[in-house]
Amino acid sequence: MSEITEKLITCINCPVGCRMTVRLQDGQVLSVTDNQCKRGDVYARQESVLPMRMVTAVALVEGSETPISLKTATPVPKEKIGEVMEAIRGLRLRLPIQIGDVLLRDVAGTGVDLVATRMLP
Numbered sequence: 595m596s597e598i599t600e601k602l603i604t605c606i607n608c609p610v611g612c613r614m615t616v617r618l619q620d621g622q623v624l625s626v627t628d629n630q631c632k633r634g635d636v637y638a639r640q641e642s643v644l645p646m647r648m649v650t651a652v653a654l655v656e657g658s659e660t661p662i663s664l665k666t667a668t669p670v671p672k673e674k675i676g677e678v679m680e681a682i683r684g685l686r687l688r689l690p691i692q693i694g695d696v697l698l699r700d701v702a703g704t705g706v707d708l709v710a711t712r713m714l715p
């Protein structure tokens with residue numbers, strides 16, 4: 595049987611910033627303590643096993659001096675951020691772009707779309 599390890603994780607879901615202790619064994623979460631609410635428990639479990647992040651960036655648009663700002667529609671695995679940024683650098687976008695337009699589906703095989711967060715007419 596492998597040993598039990600502990601991780602300290604700070605919850606980022608609200609300004610309270612609870613510092614939680616996660617006990618793990620064989621990559622499985624045994625317990626989460628020091629969280630003041632359920633959201634912290636959910637976040638700590640996710641962060642311990644498969645950390646996820648939203649990605650925001652800007653990309654060049656053909657024929658526009660202004661770049662387009664964009665983001666992933668939902669968080670993606672932290673380990674995929676490099677591939678996501680590479681895909682963003684490879685985008686060849688054209689005008690016009692509306693807020694919420696899907697600029698790339700299934701970025702880096704994450705199953706998550708890249709969407710525009712501003713309008714470029």
Ligand code: SF4
Nearest residue numbers: 605608611612631634
């Ligand atoms: S555990 Fe709850 S109260 Fe604590 S920081 Fe997270 S969201 Fe806020």
